[in-house]
Amino acid sequence: ATVPGLLAGLFYVGVTHQYAAQHEQLLLRRLGSGYAVVLVLAALACASPAMCSSDILGPLAMTSLLLWYSSSLPALVEAFRGRTTPRIHAPLAATTLCNAMLWLTYGLAESDAYVCTAQAYGVLMALAQLVMLRALSSAQEATA
Numbered sequence: 001a002t003v004p005g006l007l008a009g010l011f012y013v014g015v016t017h018q019y020a021a022q023h024e025q026l027l028l029r030r031l032g033s034g035y036a037v038v039l040v041l042a043a044l045a046c047a048s049p050a051m052c053s054s055d056i057l058g059p060l061a062m063t064s065l066l067l068w069y070s071s072s073l074p075a076l077v078e079a080f081r082g083r084t085t086p087r088i089h090a091p092l093a094a095t096t097l098c099n100a101m102l103w104l105t106y107g108l109a110e111s112d113a114y115v116c117t118a119q120a121y122g123v124l125m126a127l128a129q130l131v132m133l134r135a136l137s138s139a140q141e142a143t144a
Contacts, residue, residue, distance in 0.1 A: 058114035065118035097126035
């Protein structure tokens with residue numbers, strides 16, 4: 001189920017890299033390298049049935065999700081400082097909110113702390129984006 005998301009993510013990163021400024025391309029390559037390390041560690045952990053456990057894969061998956069959900073932080077900081085939201089994409093934030101809420105519900109049902117931690121953070125980040133969009137659009141309407 002996650003392969004389509006992985007492929008879409010790789011496509012988006014590839015397109016973004018192509019049009020990004022040089023310093024942003026360097027950042028994307030560094031982040032991509034970090035994700036590659038996480039994936040290699042997960043593959044190595046699963047190479048041995050004894051190591052392929054939630055105690056090893058849980059923190060790796062949680063870390064990658066926390067990094068992914070944190071990707072919206074620069075846009076939130078820019079929106080807060082500049083009082084404008086051109087880098088916050090409402091449909092993506094709403095979709096992220098729905099996705100994180102569903103996974104959080106699953107994590108709660110399974111009593112999985114790794115899933116709950118990452119998804120609760122995802123819910124907070126998506127809500128922060130939507131609240132920022134609403135607050136700044138209301139402020140802009142009031143001044144217009």
